[in-house]
Structure formats: C-alpha cells, structure tokens
Amino acid sequence: MTELKNDRYLKALLGEPVDRTPIWIMRQAGRYLPEYKATRARAGSFMDLCTAPELACEVTMQPLDRFDLDAAILFSDILTIPDAMGLGLYFAEGEGPRFKNPVQTEAAVKKLGIPDPDAELRYVIDAVSLIRKELNGRVPLIGFSGSPWTLATYMVEGSSSKDFAKVKGMMFDRPDLMHILLDKVAQSVISYLNAQIAAGAQAVMIFDTWGGALTPRDYKTFSLNYMARIVDGLNRESEGRKVPVVLFTKGGSAWLESMATTGCDALGLDWTIEIAEARRRVGDKVALQGNMDPSILYASPERIREEVATILASYGQGSGHVFNLGHGIHQHIDPDNVKVLVDAVHELSAPYHGK
Amino acid sequence: MTELKNDRYLKALLGEPVDRTPIWIMRQAGRYLPEYKATRARAGSFMDLCTAPELACEVTMQPLDRFDLDAAILFSDILTIPDAMGLGLYFAEGEGPRFKNPVQTEAAVKKLGIPDPDAELRYVIDAVSLIRKELNGRVPLIGFSGSPWTLATYMVEGSSSKDFAKVKGMMFDRPDLMHILLDKVAQSVISYLNAQIAAGAQAVMIFDTWGGALTPRDYKTFSLNYMARIVDGLNRESEGRKVPVVLFTKGGSAWLESMATTGCDALGLDWTIEIAEARRRVGDKVALQGNMDPSILYASPERIREEVATILASYGQGSGHVFNLGHGIHQHIDPDNVKVLVDAVHELSAPYHGK
Numbered sequence: 001m002t003e004l005k006n007d008r009y010l011k012a013l014l015g016e017p018v019d020r021t022p023i024w025i026m027r028q029a030g031r032y033l034p035e036y037k038a039t040r041a042r043a044g045s046f047m048d049l050c051t052a053p054e055l056a057c058e059v060t061m062q063p064l065d066r067f068d069l070d071a072a073i074l075f076s077d078i079l080t081i082p083d084a085m086g087l088g089l090y091f092a093e094g095e096g097p098r099f100k101n102p103v104q105t106e107a108a109v110k111k112l113g114i115p116d117p118d119a120e121l122r123y124v125i126d127a128v129s130l131i132r133k134e135l136n137g138r139v140p141l142i143g144f145s146g147s148p149w150t151l152a153t154y155m156v157e158g159s160s161s162k163d164f165a166k167v168k169g170m171m172f173d174r175p176d177l178m179h180i181l182l183d184k185v186a187q188s189v190i191s192y193l194n195a196q197i198a199a200g201a202q203a204v205m206i207f208d209t210w211g212g213a214l215t216p217r218d219y220k221t222f223s224l225n226y227m228a229r230i231v232d233g234l235n236r237e238s239e240g241r242k243v244p245v246v247l248f249t250k251g252g253s254a255w256l257e258s259m260a261t262t263g264c265d266a267l268g269l270d271w272t273i274e275i276a277e278a279r280r281r282v283g284d285k286v287a288l289q290g291n292m293d294p295s296i297l298y299a300s301p302e303r304i305r306e307e308v309a310t311i312l313a314s315y316g317q318g319s320g321h322v323f324n325l326g327h328g329i330h331q332h333i334d335p336d337n338v339k340v341l342v343d344a345v346h347e348l349s350a351p352y353h354g355k
Numbered sequence: 356m357t358e359l360k361n362d363r364y365l366k367a368l369l370g371e372p373v374d375r376t377p378i379w380i381m382r383q384a385g386r387y388l389p390e391y392k393a394t395r396a397r398a399g400s401f402m403d404l405c406t407a408p409e410l411a412c413e414v415t416m417q418p419l420d421r422f423d424l425d426a427a428i429l430f431s432d433i434l435t436i437p438d439a440m441g442l443g444l445y446f447a448e449g450e451g452p453r454f455k456n457p458v459q460t461e462a463a464v465k466k467l468g469i470p471d472p473d474a475e476l477r478y479v480i481d482a483v484s485l486i487r488k489e490l491n492g493r494v495p496l497i498g499f500s501g502s503p504w505t506l507a508t509y510m511v512e513g514s515s516s517k518d519f520a521k522v523k524g525m526m527f528d529r530p531d532l533m534h535i536l537l538d539k540v541a542q543s544v545i546s547y548l549n550a551q552i553a554a555g556a557q558a559v560m561i562f563d564t565w566g567g568a569l570t571p572r573d574y575k576t577f578s579l580n581y582m583a584r585i586v587d588g589l590n591r592e593s594e595g596r597k598v599p600v601v602l603f604t605k606g607g608s609a610w611l612e613s614m615a616t617t618g619c620d621a622l623g624l625d626w627t628i629e630i631a632e633a634r635r636r637v638g639d640k641v642a643l644q645g646n647m648d649p650s651i652l653y654a655s656p657e658r659i660r661e662e663v664a665t666i667l668a669s670y671g672q673g674s675g676h677v678f679n680l681g682h683g684i685h686q687h688i689d690p691d692n693v694k695v696l697v698d699a700v701h702e703l704s705a706p707y708h709g710k
Contacts, residue, residue: 163685165653172654172662215626215648217665254609254627271570272609293570298520299527307527310572330518 021349022070027328078146102158117195132200143201212251271326376704377425382683433501457513472550487555498556567606
C-alpha cells in the first residue's frame with residue numbers, strides 16, 4: 001500500500017505528537033455540498049448511491065477536494081447490516097429510513113442470520129478498496145458501523161422513532177430476546193468492521209446515535225456492553241499500524257468513564273460537555289474527538305474562529321484531540337463556513353503542539 | 356380557601372417529612388386517556404381546549420378521578436405567552452405547534468410587548484381559579500410556564516425544530532438581540548406565573564425542554580440565567596404557605612449543581628441519570644422530581660413495579676423526592692399501567708419514610 005502522507009489523524013487518536021490538531025467532519029460528504037447533490041441526483045435513490053462503489057467513492061472524495069481535511073470517511077449508511085440481514089431498507093422521500101420487515105417477534109429475532117460482509121455487504125467492502133486506491137495515501141480512511149443498540153432501535157421500530165416504544169417494550173419485557181438480537185447484531189458488526197479493515201479502513205468508528213435515550217443502567221447493559229464486545233473482536237492491526245477504534249454515544253457525556261474502559265482508543269463527544277472536563281475525566285486513557293455545536297456553522301466566520309479557539313484552549317496542550325463537530329453537519333450550511341472552520345483549526349492549533 | 360387534604364407533594368418539595376413519596380405525572384391529562392380524547396373532540400381544536408377554562412378544568416381533573424395522584428397540573432400549552440405576544444399560535448394537524456408571525460428580525464424582537472396576564476392570558480388565569488375551586492383542597496395545583504430559552508426556540512424558528520438553525524444563528528451572531536428577546540420573555544413569564552400564583556397555583560414549574568440542546572456555556576448564558584431571574588421575581592408565598600418552584604431542563608443532568616444555585620426548591624430529572632447520583636450532587640439544597648423512563652409504561656405490571664422499587668431505593672431514605680416520569684407520558688400508554696405505577700409508588704415508598 002502507498003505510504004500515508006498525512007497521518008495526523010491516526011497519531012492524535014493514539015496520543016502521539018502531531019504538528020496541528022487534525023480535523024474531519026461527521027457527514028462531511030453530504031447534502032450541504034452542491035457536488036454531492038449532483039452525484040446523488042445522477043445515482044437515483046440514496047441506496048443506489050450507497051450500493052454503487054464508484055459513486056460512494058466519488059462522494060467520499062468530494063469534501064477532501066474542497067477542504068484541508070485530515071481524514072476521509074467511507075460514504076455509506078448505518079443501516080447496511082440490517083438490510084443485509086433481510087429487513088429490506090428503503091428511504092421514503094423526506095421521511096428517513098424504513099424497513100419492510102421489522103423484527104418484532106421472537107420468531108423474527110431467531111430467524112436472523114449473521115451477514116457475510118464479502119457477500120451481502122460486498123458493495124461496502126468494494127467501496128473501501130476503491131476509496132483507498134483513490135486516496136493514494138493522501139489521508140487515512142475511516143470505516144464505521146452503527147452500534148448494536150442503535151441498529152436494534154431501527155430494526156424493531158421499523159423506522160426512526162421519537163419514543164422507542166417498541167424497542168424499549170421488548171427490552172423491558174423480554175430482555176432475553178433483546179440480548180439475542182443484540183448479540184447477533186454485535187457479531188455482524190465485528191465481521192463487517194473487520195472486513196472494512198482488511199479492505200483498507202485505517203481506523204473505525206462506532207456510532208451509537210440512540211444510546212443516550214437509555215437510563216445509565218440500561219445503557220451499560222444494552223448498549224455499552226455490546227460495543228465493548230465489538231472492540232474486543234476487532235483486528236486492531238493492519239498494514240503494520242494500529243487501527244484505532246472510536247466510540248461515540250450521542251447524549252452519552254455522563255458515561256465517558258465507563259466508555260473509556262472498553263479498550264477503545266478514543267471517544268466522540270457531543271457539545272453538551274466542555275472538552276476540558278471530558279479530558280479531566282478520562283485522563284490519558286483515550287483520545288477525544290469533538291466537540292463543536294454544528295449550529296455554529298450558521299454564524300459568521302469571526303464567530304466560528306472564536307469558537308474554534310475556545311474549544312482548542314479548552315482541550316489545551318498536547319496530542320489526543322481530533323477536532324470535529326459534536327454531530328453530523330446540517331444540510332443548509334454554507335460550504336465556505338466549513339473552509340473557515342477547517343483552516344481555523346489548523347492555524348489556531350499550532351501553539352498547542354509546541355509550534 | 357379550603358384546607359389542603361393531601362399536601363405530600365408540597366411537603367416533599369420543601370424536604371419536610373411525608374408518609375409516602377408523592378407522585379404526579381408529566382402530561383397526566385392527555386391523549387392516553389379516552390376521556391381526554393372525548394373532551395378534546397368536543398372542544399374542536401387543541402387551542403379551543405386550552406382557551407376554554409371549563410374544558411381545561413375538566414381535563415385537568417380527569418387523571419385525578421382515575422389515579423391516586425398527589426398533585427394536579429394546570430392543563431395548558433407552553434406557548435401561550437408567545438401567542439399572547441401576537442405571534443399567532445396554531446396547530447397544524449399531526450405537525451406540532453406553529454407561529455404565523457415568527458420573530459426573526461431586530462424589528463420583530465423590538466416590537467414585542469410584555470403581555471398582561473389578566474388581559475391576553477385571562478383564559479389561563481380563569482382556568483387556574485376554576486380548577487382550584489373544583490379541586491376543593493383534594494391535592495395542590497401546579498402552575499407552569501416554558502423557560503425563556505425554550506419559548507425563544509419556537510418564537511424564532513416558528514415551529515418545532517431539529518437543529519435550531521435560526522434561533523442558534525441569532526444567538527451566535529446577534530447575542531445582543533437574543534438577550535433582548537430573552538429578557539422580554541423572562542419578564543412575561545414572571546408576571547404570568549405570579550398571576551397563576553395569585554389565582555391559586557400552589558407550586559410552579561418551569562419547563563426548559565430545549566436547554567439540553569446547548570453547550571454548557573451557552574446553557575448558562577442563554578437559559579439558566581433567565582430561569583434564575585424568574586425564580587428571583589416570583590412571589591414565593593401565598594395563602595400562608597411557601598410556593599415551591601421547580602426547574603426542569605430536559606437533557607440537563609450534567610448541570611444540576613448550577614441549577615440548584617438559582618434559589619429554586621426542586622429540580623426535575625430526566626432518566627439519563629441515577630437519582631442517587633443526582634441526590635449526592637445536589638445534597639439537600641433542592642428536592643428532586645423524577646425520573647422513570649416513560650417507556651417503562653409499555654412493559655408489564657411486574658416490570659413497572661420493579662422499576663419503581665429501583666428508583667425509590669436509589670433515592671433512599673427521607674423526604675425530598677417527588678416521583679414522576681423523566682418526560683411527558685406517551686400517548687399510546689395503557690391507563691391501567693399508570694394505575695400500577697401510582698399505586699406502586701405509594702405502596703413501596705412507605706419504608707423510606709419510617710413507616
């Protein structure tokens with residue numbers, strides 16, 4: 001494989017010295033970019049875009065051509081695994097994801113198999129290989145998956161949900177069944193992420209979008225527990241380098257200490273915690289990714305730079321910080337403001353790395 | 356005024372000894388009750404229900420006739436103040452609240468007046484008087500308002516919002532303007548709640564539904580700050596008793612210590628924190644209300660009782676706890692399960708009060 005020209009991102013995740021704080025942006029390939037919308041229109045449906053490796057590669061590269069980002073992230077959907085399990089993922093226009101066959105009975109849970117990533121998820125693995133080739137060592141490529149709990153919420157509800165009535169009903173009344181479901185999903189995530197790593201993903205991130213909807217007890221039992229199992233099951237070395245693992249529970253800032261004991265290398269933070277406090281709480285056990293409020297990108301360039309300065313100062317001296325938003329970028333953001341953000345992080349972070 | 360027959364709720368908020376842990380349920384008068392749906396159908400629109408004092412009184416009483424609740428809460432909407440300011444509140448079917456005239460410019464902010472509760476909000480004040488008469492001392496009546504920040508989110512966005520683009524845009528770019536807006540809303544809330552107290556509300560609660568969407572810094576500046584000002588401005592004594600004030604920021608469990616310094620009597624908790632930890636953090640500075648995951652009510656009676664037992668044990672011995680859900684009850688809950696909850700709280704809490 002080609003030598004990596006910019007490895008700030010990987011080094012920061014492992015707490016190794018860097019010259020600048022690296023930055024990437026959750027959902028950096030997305031609807032705020034006109035070139036993304038053009039490719040999306042050519043593709044047909046959103047799933048047509050995800051399942052065509054050359055188009056997924058094209059949109060993955062788009063933000064890198066505009067901004068001085070320190071990592072690329074595989075363009076895909078978090079619901080590819082349940083789709084490969086036979087749930088029939090589709091996107092109703094303006095309505096978010098839906099499944100034709102939600103998993104709501106004991107029989108449905110027991111029928112679920114573990115998808116073979118090289119067969120049913122081949123299109124993702126092919127996209128990873130293609131993107132790595134296209135990147136040609138420019139920046140590292142991040143692979144990802146949804147967390148078992150987060151995938152289970154969509155699988156049981158059959159769609160997005162506001163109150164999680166069905167999935168929590170199952171969790172509270174049939175915890176045995178919920179554990180069977182989560183166990184199958186966790187096994188699937190392990191083989192899926194290991195296949196991404198084998199195909200060239202240089203770091204992986206687990207998105208636990210809905211762990212924050214749980215009580216602290218239920219979070220540990222039904223979400224964190226399965227993320228820990230995934231961390232254990234991953235191949236953590238590839239191409240002679242360590243493959244860092246990042247866990248991100250939206251709304252999970254109260255639980256950083258327990259997240260840090262899973263063996264992961266870094267934690268994603270939303271913006272409801274000062275990054276200084278998060279650093280104090282996790283020590284140098286893990287690196288931190290985050291944590292600017294995505295809405296700051298609606299503000300003026302001056303205000304964006306000011307916020308970058310505040311977050312960098314809050315984290316303070318040394319490595320172990322990957323700058324990011326605390327959640328995915330909104331679709332109505334002006335791309336010029338993203339350039340302001342990315343450049344501000346590089347420019348203003350030098351003093352924190354002894355430069 | 357008639358003597359209060361059940362004052363457990365008021366005593367618990369002030370940390371005075373009680374025989375049982377009191378319970379009420381956020382949104383206890385609501386769509387999960389068939390009798391509510393019948394009144395709502397008779398009323399016409401949701402706002403027709405809110406603005407007719409005798410109907411608001413009728414639905415306020417309904418849950419008390421079914422369940423052994425320790426408090427009634429005024430049936431109303433959190434957006435009555437902006438409506439009275441001339442924003443034109445309406446409810447598009449199945450879409451949540453909307454304003455005809457959102458506040459998005461400097462001119463619009465500066466034009467806003469402070470509503471006179473005895474004029475533009477007379478229907479609410481009349482409902483309070485009527486409910487007090489109808490309660491006849493059975494249980495205390497809780498008055499309420501939205502927090503200034505939460506009201507401002509709807510006022511600027513013009514509707515519910517997922518990412519708060521407009522209101523955060525104003526906050527980040529024109530903090531001066533946002534402070535003028537929040538100041539006017541805070542003044543309005545003070546006179547509105549004082550009018551509710553004068554009409555018979557025996558405790559008041561401030562709902563900060565969207566404070567949890569802010570960073571810790573912005574929360575203090577733009578939400579907590581204005582709630583503290585309200586606490587300062589309220590008449591805290593009425594009918595020879597203290598009128599307790601409860602603050603509730605959904606998603607605010609990280610900020611309990613600062614919320615407790617506002618001079619309020621109690622804090623509402625969502626379910627993302629163990630109540631034992633919350634109690635440890637606030638000491639006996641304030642009482643605590645909460646904090647069962649509303650989705651537990653989808654589970655079996657046994658599981659509901661088990662969860663009640665866990666939360667009561669987590670809070671532990673002594674007064675200062677008002678049992679509640681961590682958010683409003685969902686509309687598809689079986690009312691029989693609510694009875695299980697209410698009875699379990701009374702039955703299982705006796706040992707924690709030396710009985």
